[in-house]
Amino acid sequence: MMKNREEKTIFEISSEGRKGFRFPKSDVQSAEIPDELLRENLPMPELSEIDVVRHYTHLSSLNYSVDAGFYPLGSCTMKYNPKICEKAARFSGFSQLHPLQPVETVQGALLILYEMQEMLQEISGFRACSLTPAAGAHGEFSGVKMIAAYHQQRKNSHRKTMLIPDSAHGTNPASSVMCGFRVQPVNTNERGNIDLSSLAAFCNDELAGIMITNPNTLGLFDENLVEAIDMVHQAGGLVYGDGANMNALMGIAKPAELGFDVMHFNLHKTFATPHGGGGPGAGAVCCTERLRDYLPGPIAGVIEPASDEMPPLYGWKTPERSIGQIGSFWGHFDVIVKAYIYCLMLGRDGLKRVAEFATLNANYLMHALKADYPLPYDRICMHEFVLDVKWPDAPDIRALDVAKRLMDYDFHPPTNYFPLIVHEALMIEPTETESKQTLDQFIDAMRKIAKEAHEQPDLLHDAPVNTPFGRMDEVKAAKDLKIAE
Amino acid sequence: MMFIPHSDAERDEMLASIGIKSMDDLFEAIPKKYRFPKINLHEGMTEIEASAQLKEIAEADLSVEDVSCFMGAGAYHHYIPAAIDNLISRGEFYTAYTPYQPEISQGTLQGIFEYQSLIARLTGMEAANASHYDGATACAEAGILAYHQYRGKRKKILVSPGLHPHYAAVMRTYLENFEGVHVEIPEFKSLDSVTPQNLADLIDEDTAMVMVQYPDFFGQLFDYSEFAETVHSKGALFCMSVNPIALGLLKTPGAMGADIVVGEGQPLGIPLSLGGPYLGLFAAKKDLIRKVSGRIVGETVDNRGQKAYVLTLTAREQHIRREKATSNICSNQGLNALTAAIYLSLLGKEGLQDVARLCYDKAHYAAEIINKIPGFQVINSTPFFHEFVVACPEPVSEINEHLLHHGILGGFDLSRMIPSLQNVMLIAVTELNSKESIDDLCRILSGEDNDEES
Numbered sequence: 035m036m037k038n039r040e041e042k043t044i045f046e047i048s049s050e051g052r053k054g055f056r057f058p059k060s061d062v063q064s065a066e067i068p069d070e071l072l073r074e075n076l077p078m079p080e081l082s083e084i085d086v087v088r089h090y091t092h093l094s095s096l097n098y099s100v101d102a103g104f105y106p107l108g109s110c111t112m113k114y115n116p117k118i119c120e121k122a123a124r125f126s127g128f129s130q131l132h133p134l135q136p137v138e139t140v141q142g143a144l145l146i147l148y149e150m151q152e153m154l155q156e157i158s159g160f161r162a163c164s165l166t167p168a169a170g171a172h173g174e175f176s177g178v179k180m181i182a183a184y185h186q187q188r189k190n191s192h193r194k195t196m197l198i199p200d201s202a203h204g205t206n207p208a209s210s211v212m213c214g215f216r217v218q219p220v221n222t223n224e225r226g227n228i229d230l231s232s233l234a235a236f237c238n239d240e241l242a243g244i245m246i247t248n249p250n251t252l253g254l255f256d257e258n259l260v261e262a263i264d265m266v267h268q269a270g271g272l273v274y275g276d277g278a279n280m281n282a283l284m285g286i287a288k289p290a291e292l293g294f295d296v297m298h299f300n301l302h303k304t305f306a307t308p309h310g311g312g313g314p315g316a317g318a319v320c321c322t323e324r325l326r327d328y329l330p331g332p333i334a335g336v337i338e339p340a341s342d343e344m345p346p347l348y349g350w351k352t353p354e355r356s357i358g359q360i361g362s363f364w365g366h367f368d369v370i371v372k373a374y375i376y377c378l379m380l381g382r383d384g385l386k387r388v389a390e391f392a393t394l395n396a397n398y399l400m401h402a403l404k405a406d407y408p409l410p411y412d413r414i415c416m417h418e419f420v421l422d423v424k425w426p427d428a429p430d431i432r433a434l435d436v437a438k439r440l441m442d443y444d445f446h447p448p449t450n451y452f453p454l455i456v457h458e459a460l461m462i463e464p465t466e467t468e469s470k471q472t473l474d475q476f477i478d479a480m481r482k483i484a485k486e487a488h489e490q491p492d493l494l495h496d497a498p499v500n501t502p503f504g505r506m507d508e509v510k511a512a513k514d515l516k517i518a519e
Numbered sequence: 520m521m522f523i524p525h526s527d528a529e530r531d532e533m534l535a536s537i538g539i540k541s542m543d544d545l546f547e548a549i550p551k552k553y554r555f556p557k558i559n560l561h562e563g564m565t566e567i568e569a570s571a572q573l574k575e576i577a578e579a580d581l582s583v584e585d586v587s588c589f590m591g592a593g594a595y596h597h598y599i600p601a602a603i604d605n606l607i608s609r610g611e612f613y614t615a616y617t618p619y620q621p622e623i624s625q626g627t628l629q630g631i632f633e634y635q636s637l638i639a640r641l642t643g644m645e646a647a648n649a650s651h652y653d654g655a656t657a658c659a660e661a662g663i664l665a666y667h668q669y670r671g672k673r674k675k676i677l678v679s680p681g682l683h684p685h686y687a688a689v690m691r692t693y694l695e696n697f698e699g700v701h702v703e704i705p706e707f708k709s710l711d712s713v714t715p716q717n718l719a720d721l722i723d724e725d726t727a728m729v730m731v732q733y734p735d736f737f738g739q740l741f742d743y744s745e746f747a748e749t750v751h752s753k754g755a756l757f758c759m760s761v762n763p764i765a766l767g768l769l770k771t772p773g774a775m776g777a778d779i780v781v782g783e784g785q786p787l788g789i790p791l792s793l794g795g796p797y798l799g800l801f802a803a804k805k806d807l808i809r810k811v812s813g814r815i816v817g818e819t820v821d822n823r824g825q826k827a828y829v830l831t832l833t834a835r836e837q838h839i840r841r842e843k844a845t846s847n848i849c850s851n852q853g854l855n856a857l858t859a860a861i862y863l864s865l866l867g868k869e870g871l872q873d874v875a876r877l878c879y880d881k882a883h884y885a886a887e888i889i890n891k892i893p894g895f896q897v898i899n900s901t902p903f904f905h906e907f908v909v910a911c912p913e914p915v916s917e918i919n920e921h922l923l924h925h926g927i928l929g930g931f932d933l934s935r936m937i938p939s940l941q942n943v944m945l946i947a948v949t950e951l952n953s954k955e956s957i958d959d960l961c962r963i964l965s966g967e968d969n970d971e972e973s
Binding site: 041043044053054055056058061062067068071072074077078079081083086087089091093094096097101107110112118122125126127131132133139141142143146157169172174182203205207209210217254260284291306308309310313314330357360361368369375381382384386388395401413414449468501505506510512515516517519 | 521522523524525529530532533534536537538539542544545546547548549550553554555556558559560561562563564565566569570572573574576577578579580581582583584585588590592593594596598600602604605606608609610611612613614615616617618619620621622623624625626627629630631632633635636637639640641643645646647649650652653654655656663683685686688689691692693696697698740742766767768769770771774783790791792793794795796797808814815816817818819820821822823825826827828829831832836837838839840841842843844846847848849850851852853854855857860861863864865866867868869870871872873874876877879880881883884902916919920923928931935950953954955957
């Protein structure tokens with residue numbers, strides 16, 4: 035009999051009259067509140083501090099995390115999150131700054147923002163950068179909206195088609211629609227590149243642009259990239275870069291030199307800031323000279339240049355034709371501080387090594403696994419690769435089963451069922467922070483699972499069994515819909 | 520090598536197993552012309568060096584912990600109980616990804632379920648999502664929901680001039696590419712004119728949603744119960760943007776008849792951090808929940824019969840629906856939602872009432888004595904929460920500069936967002952402002968310090 039790992043909710047453990055925190059007695063007289071403005075009851079839990087601490091500590095023990103083990107989740111770049119970044123971001127001079135303080139009182143913070151913008155520009159080759167986007171999808175929205183504003187400014191509002199390769203993240207088409215574009219998918223060819231004849235069919239005067247993830251979600255550097263970008267530019271379109279996979283490119287190639295016009299970075303992927311169980315991340319957007327006036331603002335800039343005696347004065351600047359404000363304040367500063375420290379510590383050579391070793395690790399895994407698992411695109415990959423779990427002699431086994439079984443071997447599963455063009459996709463991204471020993475253990479587990487799939491398929495269908503919880507009834511969750519108690 | 524564990528020997532062994540000779544061979548798919556560009560950055564630093572550098576940079580900033588802070592305007596300085604940072608610093612929470620594998624993510628999932636429950640209870644609504652980026656984008660997402668609710672047939676999103684100007688700006692940014700939609704915001708004339716009555720006159724049959732803020736940007740409190748009836752009588756949705764601390768005391772949006780409640784969750788234990796990351800609250804009536812964007816966690820059972828939680832209604836979201844999704848949002852503010860849940864659990868029923876009461880009483884005390892200073896006048900004529908508007912005898916920037924010399928971060932200069940409000944300050948007071956610090960503020964505003972300074 036397995037131990038029951040259910041955890042009561044905070045409402046179930048609540049006990050009337052308990053307090054977990056006390057405020058000092060008021061030192062002013064009580065002010066009158068009209069009765070009609072008072073709430074009737076406040077159905078909040080009543081817990082002591084130790085109740086709360088134990089509850090959340092127990093909950094934490096039900097999570098898998100990068101700190102606990104290998105997390106090869108494709109397209110998510112689950113690399114190690116350095117602890118110094120957490121510590122420094124908590125310095126009072128960063129964490130305790132009001133967003134509306136006079137700029138003279140936040141010169142340190144503005145310096146960090148300014149230098150981070152400069153570093154991202156140097157890494158990517160772009161000429162301008164805004165750190166305001168809160169997440170990758172938010173950066174996409176900003177960048178695509180900049181493309182819309184650019185065409186509008188040139189009285190080219192008829193340019194309404196946004197091309198999106200069929201391997202793209204779902205956020206790409208969703209962001210395009212929010213910016214008023216019509217989405218047109220572009221095919222991927224048998225080598226995993228953009229199909230140029232499919233692309234050519236849409237290079238007309240309705241073309242607004244294309245959103246390209248490079249390396250693409252198959253983990254491949256698109257061999258047609260430069261030509262595809264050129265075709266789009268020739269047709270008057272602009273090229274958006276989804277920077278989700280930038281971990282493979284730092285110091286290897288600059289997106290701006292490859293021809294991209296605007297791109298977002300995921301600081302929570304490439305620059306090692308933690309994923310926080312689903313956020314917050316940060317999605318800086320960078321662009322070329324011709325799009326810089328459209329960036330979302332405000333942006334950190336020098337408002338008074340340095341003199342002999344004084345350092346420069348940093349302040350906020352909003353670009354002339356900015357697409358506008360996209361969030362309550364100036365972006366996810368706390369996340370940016372962490373990314374900044376990471377960049378400082380790695381420096382120019384370190385950042386290049388990140389891309390090199392992320393790529394080495396992925397190729398090492400891919401090479402070791404391709405004898406046991408179908409590999410749809412068999413060429414040197416970048417930082418990740420995709421397997422297609424379709425064995426003719428084990429037809430009942432799906433990618434999901436392999437993913438679930440991996441948990442029994444204490445690994446987090448890879449991304450599954452993405453990209454959509456590989457039907458039984460397992461998308462594996464090891465990142466550079468994993469050692470050869472860890473990769474070897476993973477290879478060993480994957481080989482055992484391939485063997486089990488053929489000899490004892492029920493081990494996969496029933497998996498996971500060594501985890502705190504088993505497979506979920508997803509249908510019940512949606513049908514009986516209980517989302518609060 | 521920093522954060523890369525490989526020895527040279529391991530690297531060579533791995534290259535050999537792949538069947539290539541050097542690291543450079545991994546990148547042959549990249550056209551030679553673009554391969555290995557020069558990156559003009561400094562050399563890397565050790566942890567000791569980086570830590571020292573960051574410490575020095577941080578010292579150039581003025582932390583609100585080192586002053587007496589009267590600045591609010593959308594971000595509030597509250598005490599953050601020590602247990603919070605301790606719990607959210609657990610690697611099991613902050614180094615996990617989105618809980619796509621529920622068997623090994625119940626900590627995050629149950630945390631979100633409890634967060635959703637707490638927000639629903641606090642706002643008096645039936646349901647809440649797992650959060651949006653911040654208060655402003657939550658407002659924008661509410662506007663998009665309303666647009667879809669009426670299938671684009673109602674074109675007007677009516678916004679109170681009492682909504683935070685940044686939130687209004689973000690709503691405009693988000694909604695301007697939706698065909699025909701216009702975000703209508705009556706021009707700010709005077710504080711007296713920012714009332715539900717004045718807004719009610721502008722609601723028509725083309726209105727998809729009406730958005731108000733509670734307490735509004737100027738701290739004003741109104742009972743919107745009747746207003747909600749007016750909105751509904753025109754067939755529109757009613758959305759309220761709230762300050763969650765105020766709801767420890769005040770009538771809930773649910774009780775007033777709101778259809779959607781959004782808000783900035785930062786006051787719930789999240790540090791100011793120069794404006795982010797914060798937490799976009801989003802709650803709604805149950806019949807709207809399938810139209811709400813963003814992640815939602817629901818209760819279910821696993822195959823061992825244990826009660827458990829999963830991401831649910833995912834067919835709404837971009838990774839499934841792609842261009843047909845109503846929003847591109849992918850993430851939620853996971854760790855900040857957890858922070859808010861821990862904050863609300865720790866404070867609980869009594870603590871939340873206490874903090875709201877302290878904020879209310881202290882703000883009213885401050886307003887009362889500031890109003891007595893010659894040349895200063897409190898303009899609010901209705902009850903207010905957290906903050907209030909003060910007409911000053913001089914430009915606010917000059918007053919604030921003076922206050923700063925005395926270790927006081929003064930109120931927000933409203934002319935920075937509303938140009939017609941020259942010499943007008945928005946002063947915020949929380950439980951962290953002692954009576955003594957409020958008295959000090961008044962002493963300096965009244966010029967009693969002039970002798971000392973000269």
